[in-house]
Amino acid sequence: MHDHDQERTILVLNSGSSSLKFGLFAHSANDETLLLEGAAEGIGRDDGRLRIRAADGRVLLQQEHLLQSQTEALQALSQVLVQQHHARPSAVGHRVVHGGPHLRTHQLITDDVRRQLRDALHFAPLHIPPALALDAFATAVRKTIGGYAALLGGIDLLVFTGGIGEHSVEVRRRVCDGLAFLGLIENDPAGKVRVLHAEEERQIARHCRELLQAGGS
Structure with missing residues (x-):
């Protein structure tokens, strides 16, 4: 350092x-x-x-x-x-929502990175109908959880974090709906569902520091 x-x-x-x-x-x-x-x-x-x-x-x-x-x-x-x-x-x-198919690691901003970010705008549209978006999102997350449960032989703990994970009871309810057979019941104090505060900004700062140090500047 x-x-x-x-x-x-x-x-x-x-x-x-x-x-x-x-x-x-x-x-x-x-x-x-x-x-x-x-x-x-x-x-x-x-x-x-x-x-x-x-x-x-x-x-x-x-x-x-x-x-x-x-x-x-x-x-x-x-x-x-x-x-x-x-x-x-x-x-x-x-932080960007989605970097597209090619930007999968933390990046220094260059003209090429800017171009790829512009090309990836359609991966995170802001104006799709809210109800449809919420249903589609919850269903996708639920399927992902079910897939991991099948692969791992069950789930010990499901953690919600980040903006909607921390603050949207509705999202957590919709995601957990239908997953009670895995013991995933929203608002059950004795259950397997937890909500944790995310420190996104601090983690972004850590990644930036690594890029600064790698650049030797």
């Missing part, structure tokens, strides 16, 4: 169709340490809000108003970074 690696921060962006989560990380004790985090929610809606907090929980910015775009949220974040005397990030990491 380079001596100056601990001084280099990584900004992580995790965007959705109407939201943007972000975190700023520094390297210490062989892992990524959170400096600040926040989220813009309801982008494009009158009930939108933006919050940014320091790692100790202090509120650095909290606004409730119409956010026209993710760009507007990023501009507010940039101002907070300057106010808090954080150096310009050495890297920016961004």
Whole structure:
């Protein structure tokens, strides 16, 4: 590891169709340490809000108003970074929903990567009918679970995490519907279904740090 690696921060962006989560990380004790985090929610809606907090929980910015775009949220974040005397990030990491058939590992952004991401847009459309999408998604997940259960001879524990896994009771209910024979019953305290908080931003920061170190910069 380079001596100056601990001084280099990584900004992580995790965007959705109407939201943007972000975190700023520094390297210490062989892992990524959170400096600040926040989220813009309801982008494009009158009930939108933006919050940014320091790692100790202090509120650095909290606004409730119409956010026209993710760009507007990023501009507010940039101002907070300057106010808090954080150096310009050495890297920016961004999660994508689907990289298509060829982008299967973490990548430095190049013109070719941009082209392949544009070509993969149809793998994660945002405007299919919600009910149809939810049914199709739950059915696909349920079949996958059943397949693994057959392969492994049963299931000891099913863990839901991430955005919809953590926050959508309806998705968890639909996925588990019909899987009671495997002991997978949503909302059963003694059952095999658990919900865990995901740390997507920290994991993205770890991958970015690996790319920075591999590049020797």
